[in-house]
Amino acid sequence: MPTPQRATTTGPSAISNQSIALNQTYAKAFNNRGVAYLRKSEYELAIEAFDDAIKLDPGYGAAFVNRAGAYLKKNDPQRAAL
Numbered sequence: 001m002p003t004p005q006r007a008t009t010t011g012p013s014a015i016s017n018q019s020i021a022l023n024q025t026y027a028k029a030f031n032n033r034g035v036a037y038l039r040k041s042e043y044e045l046a047i048e049a050f051d052d053a054i055k056l057d058p059g060y061g062a063a064f065v066n067r068a069g070a071y072l073k074k075n076d077p078q079r080a081a082l
Helices: 011-022 027-039 043-056 061-073
Strands: none
Touching: 027 043, 027 061, 043 061
């Protein structure tokens, strides 16, 4: 089950949260939420969002690439390679 909506009320995270509220099966919205968190250096939240996107759409390559980038930012190259 995807991660519940976060409390962010402004910016890109808020837009993703609104999209998720409307359709909790829209993997791209979860990926976009992850990118917003990644840009704010909130790597754990980003990884959670990318994981949610992957669970919803296992063929969504961008979410895998973005999750790997988040793991690299966390200095965890072994997890990035998965």
